[in-house]
Amino acid sequence: xxxxxxxxxxxxxxxxxxxxxxxxxxxxxxxxxxxxxxxxxxxxxxxxxxxxxxxxxxxxxxxxxxxxxxxxxxxxxxxxxxxxxxxxxxxxxxxxxxxxxxxxxxxxxxxxxxxxxxxxxxxxxxxxxxxxxxxxxxxxxxxxxxxxxxxxxxxxxxxxxxxxxxxxxxxxxxxxxxxxxxxxxxxxxxxxxxxxxxxxxxxxxxxxxxxxxxxxxxxxxxxxxxxxxxxxxxx
Amino acid sequence: xxxxxxxxxxxxxxxxxxxxxxxxxxxxxxxxxxxxxxxxxxxxxxxxxxxxxxxxxxxxxxxxxxxxxxxxxxxxxxxxxxxxxxxxxxxxxxxxxxxxxxxxxxxxxxxxxxxxxxxxxxxxxxxxxxxxxxxxx
Amino acid sequence: xxxxxxxxxxxxxxxxxxxxxxxxxxxxxxxxxxxxxxxxxxxxxxxxxxxxxxxxxxxxxxxxxxxxxxxxxxxxxxxxxxxxxxxxxxxxxxxxxxxxxxxxxxxxxxxxxxxxxxxxxxxxxxxxxxxxxxxxxxxxxxxxxxxxxxxxxxxxxxxxxxxxxxx
Numbered sequence: 149x150x151x152x153x154x155x156x157x158x159x160x161x162x163x164x165x166x167x168x169x170x171x172x173x174x175x176x177x178x179x180x181x182x183x184x185x186x187x188x189x190x191x192x193x194x195x196x197x198x199x200x201x202x203x204x205x206x207x208x209x210x211x212x213x214x215x216x217x218x219x220x221x222x223x224x225x226x227x228x229x230x231x232x233x234x235x236x237x238x239x240x241x242x243x244x245x246x247x248x249x250x251x252x253x254x255x256x257x258x259x260x261x262x263x264x265x266x267x268x269x270x271x272x273x274x275x276x277x278x279x280x281x282x283x284x285x286x287x288x289x290x291x292x293x294x295x296x297x298x299x300x301x302x303x304x305x306x307x308x309x310x311x312x313x314x315x316x317x318x319x320x321x322x323x324x325x326x327x328x329x330x331x332x333x334x335x336x337x338x339x340x341x342x343x344x345x346x347x348x349x350x351x352x353x354x355x356x357x358x359x360x361x362x363x364x365x366x367x368x369x370x371x372x373x374x375x376x377x378x379x380x381x382x383x
Numbered sequence: 384x385x386x387x388x389x390x391x392x393x394x395x396x397x398x399x400x401x402x403x404x405x406x407x408x409x410x411x412x413x414x415x416x417x418x419x420x421x422x423x424x425x426x427x428x429x430x431x432x433x434x435x436x437x438x439x440x441x442x443x444x445x446x447x448x449x450x451x452x453x454x455x456x457x458x459x460x461x462x463x464x465x466x467x468x469x470x471x472x473x474x475x476x477x478x479x480x481x482x483x484x485x486x487x488x489x490x491x492x493x494x495x496x497x498x499x500x501x502x503x504x505x506x507x508x509x510x511x512x513x514x515x516x517x518x519x520x
Numbered sequence: 521x522x523x524x525x526x527x528x529x530x531x532x533x534x535x536x537x538x539x540x541x542x543x544x545x546x547x548x549x550x551x552x553x554x555x556x557x558x559x560x561x562x563x564x565x566x567x568x569x570x571x572x573x574x575x576x577x578x579x580x581x582x583x584x585x586x587x588x589x590x591x592x593x594x595x596x597x598x599x600x601x602x603x604x605x606x607x608x609x610x611x612x613x614x615x616x617x618x619x620x621x622x623x624x625x626x627x628x629x630x631x632x633x634x635x636x637x638x639x640x641x642x643x644x645x646x647x648x649x650x651x652x653x654x655x656x657x658x659x660x661x662x663x664x665x666x667x668x669x670x671x672x673x674x675x676x677x678x679x680x681x682x683x684x685x686x687x
Binding site for chain 3: 468518
């Protein structure tokens with residue numbers, strides 16, 4: 149059960165309107181998620197603060213923002229008990245709509261570019277199964293749970309709406325579809341991810357894998373794509 | 384994104400949707416990837432060796448024109464320095480090309496800077512080549 | 521100071537200005553859309569506590585790699601020109617070469633050595649990441665190795681370069 153504590157935390161929030169309040173002294177509860185903090189600011193300090201959230205359980209990917217520069221899901225990131233200040237910013241690399249809200253359209257444009265859905269091969273058995281113990285599944289399963297939250301895109305440092313780079317999420321999705329034996333678009337997908345906006349714009353920063361709230365590993369997916377470029381697709 | 388919608392008639396592009404702009408695919412990427420790594424590996428040996436010979440085994444104050452004349456009397460060092468020049472200009476220019484791409488969002492400015500990079504690198508490479516060829520005779 | 525020497529000093533100053541300028545470009549791009557954790561006192565504590573935060577070392581390695589690469593390339597451009605004096609104006613070459621023995625130049629050469637060493641060893645680390653499919657933790661281990669090698673060989677080399685100053 150959450151208990152009110154007399155401790156306060158100093159919060160600095162990136163605001164679009166220079167006339168609005170940036171710093172707040174917010175009373176802590178224990179435990180306290182970043183989202184709790186934002187809701188407290190909205191209710192008790194400044195109702196005009198702009199931020200997004202929806203499911204509150206790390207399923208929808210809506211509440212992504214940066215805490216001290218690091219991309220997180222606000223709903224599932226606790227504030228450490230001994231933390232007395234925090235800085236919140238919108239995701240990096242995307243146009244800011246207001247305060248902590250960003251326009252995710254550039255992210256989803258890159259997502260769309262790799263055709264992020266299965267295009268079934270002709271003449272498959274119905275249902276088209278891949279055995280759980282197959283090598284394919286070992287590659288696909290760990291990469292499946294992307295909630296398109298954009299944390300990896302923000303953490304990358306190269307992915308940006310002003311640059312032509314597919315970004316870690318799109319590349320991860322492309323990888324698992326290329327690995328899927330039921331998918332017919334593998335060759336074209338591999339071409340798309342090895343083009344000038346694909347794997348070669350990755351600079352081995354590992355920011356993507358470090359921040360993924362679902363524990364996905366886009367960096368490993370990109371390394372795998374580079375190998376497939378040289379060795380050919382798994383088939 | 385500012386690139387206009389563009390389809391290359393008939394050619395399948397994954398994710399082709401009329402509202403998502405299609406990017407022209409660049410051919411040179413694999414060339415860049417392989418070149419940077421192969422030249423890098425070569426340079427790891429050649430440059431560290433070059434620095435050792437000109438600064439460590441000999442004091443740098445004694446590497447004047449006599450020192451060079453002696454070194455370039457041997458075919459090994461001429462070959463070494465030619466390989467180092469070629470690899471270094473390729474490797475360095477490729478690296479700076481990518482940095483320009485990352486830091487110049489405007490396509491026109493970017494192309495201009497990259498053209499400048501290629502011109503300057505080529506000129507310097509030719510200059511170095513002339514020096515080495517002249518030393519053969 | 522002869523004309524050739526003065527021109528060399530001016531050109532070297534130009535190279536340093538270009539390198540510092542490039543550093544500013546990198547820092548401002550990183551501040552704007554770098555995506556990394558902000559440098560702050562809290563960061564040191566967080567680095568100790570969580571392995572995910574320690575992945576940031578890979579990001580700093582990338583910045584250092586790009587910066588040292590640009591610095592060495594900028595110097596290389598000058599170096600090709602000053603070596604070419606050997607072919608076109610050997611007298612001028614020897615005049616310029618006297619400068620290489622000056623204390624301030626020796627210090628510059630030590631800095632160049634550190635840049636070359638880090639860029640080389642970090643470059644080999646990247647090759648290892650490609651060949652051995654290394655994740656964040658393994659790559660950070662290699663980064664430690666690269667930094668240790670850079671510091672050890674750099675200090676050793678600098679000692680040799682600076683020794684004549686104190687002889």
